[in-house]
Amino acid sequence: MTKIKNRKEVVMTEEKLSEVVGPEAIIKFETGTIKASTLDTIIKMLPFEMGFCDADDKFRWFSNNPDRVHKRRVEAFGKSVLELHPGVAHHVKKVLDDFREGKADEFEFWFPKRNGQPGQIYQKFMAVRDENGKYLGSMDVTINLDILKDKEGKHAPETIKEFQELKPLDK
Known part of the structure; x- marks a missing residue:
């Protein structure tokens, strides 16, 4: 297991986590451990953006x-989010100020x-705070709501009984 003795800021590059710490490095969370290369792959395949x-x-x-x-x-990387969103900078600033001041912890909306x-897009912004409540920044999650639509040939069971009766998919 790789341990980092001296914490330092990592310069933002196009490298994946597994390229910075090594693909076999084990990342330890409260809820378990995972290899850096596996975490890179999982994040890339999530059906939403962060x-x-x-x-x-x-x-x-x-x-x-x-x-x-x-x-x-x-x-x-490294640019102000207000600079990156000039058309709505006043809205973004209000949300981030509310997060920073502890007036809000999340903000969500849908838009076409x-x-x-x-189709519709769902976006949620969340204040990121450490265990002592110190504001660390903001995370956003964006979901194309089309993924929730019933796809042709697939059936979404409406009850647990229907779900239990589903047959395995043919390969």
Whole structure:
């Protein structure tokens, strides 16, 4: 198991976690352990997007899902989120100020897809705080709500009994 003796700021690059700490490095959480390379893979395949800006409102991280709703660039790392969202900067500033001041812990909304595409997007922003309540930054989660629609040929059971009666999928 890799232990980091001296904590230091990691410079944001295009490298994956597993490339920085090593693919076999074990990341220990309260709820278990996982290899860095496995965590990189899991984050990339989640059916939603995530992003993080630090306590100084600087954009620091995003999940690199292949079908993102919001396109992100590594060139945005270290830039102010207000600079990255000039059209709605006053709204973003209000949310982040409320998080920082402890007036709110989350903010969520739905909006239509852009470019005339049918469908809705759900976005939730959450204050990230340490165990003592100190504000560390903000995390956002974005979900294309189309994933919740009943897909052709698939049936969403409405009761637990229906679910239990489902036959295994043929391979």
